Amino acid sequence: MNIGEAAKASGLPAKTIRYYEDIGLIRIGRDSNGYRVFDADDVHRLAFLNRSRGLGFSIEDCRALLDLYDDTGRASEDVKRLASEHLARIDARIAELGELRRTMAGLVSACAGDARPDCPILKDLASGQRLAAGHQRLRE
Amino acid sequence: MNIGEAAKASGLPAKTIRYYEDIGLIRIGRDSNGYRVFDADDVHRLAFLNRSRGLGFSIEDCRALLDLYDDTGRASEDVKRLASEHLARIDARIAELGELRRTMAGLVSACAGDARPDCPILKDLASGQRLAAGHQRLRE
DNA sequence: ATAGGGCTTCCAGTAGATGGAGGGTCAAGA
DNA sequence: TCTTGACCCTCCATCTACTGGAAGCCCTAT
Incomplete structure (x- = not known):
């Protein structure tokens, strides 16, 4: 074909x-x-x-x-190792994103989101003073 | 400087x-x-x-x-929208990875991981018959 | 003959940097 | 004064995993 x-x-x-x-x-x-x-x-x-x-x-x-x-003579050990390492990466990524989510959710909920210019999100980004929980730097 | x-x-x-x-x-x-x-x-x-x-x-x-x-005349609305959209993307990604994690964990636990060649992980990849829960295709 | 769809290769672009080559600049020590 | 080393500069290549598009050949049907 x-x-x-x-x-x-x-x-x-x-x-x-x-x-x-x-x-x-x-x-x-x-x-x-x-x-x-x-x-x-x-x-x-x-x-x-x-x-x-x-x-x-x-x-x-x-x-x-x-x-x-x-390789029909493979050891399932080798496959499992690859898969386990991948699983560990997924877990790490989920944990990272979970932290991030907490931070972002905190920021979003702190912001009035109206016509006024005052914004805790921008304040946070400008100051580095985290309003919500801290988080890890993303390693993507 | x-x-x-x-x-x-x-x-x-x-x-x-x-x-x-x-x-x-x-x-x-x-x-x-x-x-x-x-x-x-x-x-x-x-x-x-x-x-x-x-x-x-x-x-x-x-x-x-x-x-x-x-822009000192900004509306915090605009900032909040950007942040909310980002939060939604994070949530979507977490959900995606959660599905993936379930699938991978199922595969890993099903594999003996010894010296024998028989491996449910490879079987799964080869057949498309999911042993564990299904998952969404990753859109990375 | 021609129209269309499918196939080919090659080049460029995506996100967000990072690494390195080749070379200029500057301040301190011998 | 010369040199060494730490900076700095630009430009190009590389990474992941494709995706889009241009130019052009192939095959089948009408």
């Missing part, structure tokens, strides 16, 4: 499939006319990538996961 | 200050030797930007916030 059909079948946009091929995440055969040719396994791997990315794994993680998937 | 001192005083790396000047977020005077010259107000504005960015506001939001800060 051609890229359009593979895109529909895998859930990934054609552009993204080309990109994944470009960065060496997946190898795709070519027809005599230069068109990419996808078989069922290609589509399967693309869907695998789609799901891995959907879970927030980085491209490099996906590369490693796909390698582990291909 | 020069950029190094301004960096220390504002908490922003010198590189970032140059970048902010480059994208027109702040205007900095120059000495006869070409060096940037910072006064107390410049440092104050840089610290304002540092705190705004620290709260996760986008550069464009920061630009708007700085404009509102300068």
